[in-house]
Amino acid sequence: MFGQILLLSLSIGYIQLATSKPSVDQWIAALEQSNSTLLQYPTQLTQNIVPKAIHSHNDYWRDVPLLSALSFGVASVEADVWLLNGTLFVGHEEAALTPHRTFDSLYIQPLLHVLNAQNPKNEFTVNQTTPNGVFDTSSSTSLHLLVDIKTNGTEALPFILKALQPLRSAGYLTTSTSGNVTKSAVTVIGTGNSPLDGVKALEPRDYFFDGPLISLNDTSTNTTWDASLAPIASTDYGVAVGWAGITGISDAQRSTILTLVNDAHTRGIQARFWDTPGWPVGARDAVWRELLDDGADWLNADDLEAAAKF
Incomplete structure (x- = not known):
């Protein structure tokens, strides 16, 4: 039954191709060229992304x-x-x-x-x-x-x-x-x-707040930081950590990242570090890898293609 519907939905050229027992590649090409509704669906705007x-x-x-x-x-x-x-x-x-x-x-x-x-x-x-x-x-x-x-x-x-x-x-x-x-x-x-x-x-509330990752424990703001107020908390990477990604990271620098990330996560908040090094590429990638290994939730990126391939 499906085969009958498939053939009926396609062009005469494709029906002739199907009768001649095409290869899989020819079959795919014929379907794609036919603009068949079998290959279309409403939510395909972001298909395969x-x-x-x-x-x-x-x-x-x-x-x-x-x-x-x-x-x-x-x-x-x-x-x-x-x-x-x-x-x-x-x-x-x-x-x-x-x-x-x-x-x-x-x-x-x-x-x-x-x-x-x-x-x-x-x-x-x-x-x-x-x-x-x-x-x-x-x-x-x-x-x-x-x-x-x-x-x-x-x-x-x-x-x-x-x-x-x-x-x-x-x-x-x-x-x-x-x-x-x-x-x-x-x-x-x-x-x-x-x-x-x-x-x-x-x-x-449908407008939330970007929490202060380095001071979630600061009581002076009289604020209870949780995901209902701040789904994420962020900080300037250079100020908070300072590792440039060229030499090896120190134990103290790694400990800082882990402490900040874990403090956010215990509150149900995601952690983000902004203004991470962008150059040289090797240093950038080293910092990205360290942040991911230490549990940071987001890569802050200017070069989206590089980040997507990382």
């Missing part, structure tokens, strides 16, 4: 922000956001800003397009209760979207929360309610000038 625990540092620098990262399987991206005259612009500094490169145009709208493609509404999905994420090969993987606020965080936060509304309305945002986290397709994490008190006050 395997997600990886890589953070796209300054993601907006890519030729195509967000989408380039997704093409490498990068599961965390970062946008520097500036609130100017009521609009959220994206760029490293004021001189890099343009009217068209906004938080909405570079991140919110592309994410909506990708996620809507990954969540078709049809007779097969009527009973689906949990949205698919951006990766077709791992629909439960939540994309981290780090929002690095460059202007006044208290002023910018309401505008960012409003900008997230399309994702929120579609049910695509990870949410914390009374300390209980419901994971979804995108986990938004504030960093930079994101106001800790403002984020703590959100209930329910």
Whole structure:
């Protein structure tokens, strides 16, 4: 029966080929050239892309922000956001800003397009209760979207929360309610000038905080650090560790990494070290390997292709 359906769905040329008993390669070629619906499915936008625990540092620098990262399987991206005259612009500094490169145009709208493609509404999905994420090969993987606020965080936060509304309305945002986290397709994490008190006050919360990896035990902030507030905690690698990856790492430096990572993990928080060495390549790779061996959860990368192949 399947064979009959298959033949009926293809072109006359393929039917003739099938009758002549083609090789497997010829059969595959004929199917691909036929544009058969047997080879198409709704969520294939990110087909064959395997997600990886890589953070796209300054993601907006890519030729195509967000989408380039997704093409490498990068599961965390970062946008520097500036609130100017009521609009959220994206760029490293004021001189890099343009009217068209906004938080909405570079991140919110592309994410909506990708996620809507990954969540078709049809007779097969009527009973689906949990949205698919951006990766077709791992629909439960939540994309981290780090929002690095460059202007006044208290002023910018309401505008960012409003900008997230399309994702929120579609049910695509990870949410914390009374300390209980419901994971979804995108986990938004504030960093930079994101106001800790403002984020703590959100209930329910779908804008989280990038915790201070080197000071999770500091009681002066009057903050209980856990995954309902800070899914990740980060620190400047050079300040916290300082090993350049050229000579051997010292016992003290390795102990620092292990202590910071383990402290985060006991709280259910993932650990990230930013500003790791990028050159020379051998040193970069040595640092990446050490961090992974010591349990760090994310590789902070500028060269996404190199990180994806690592």
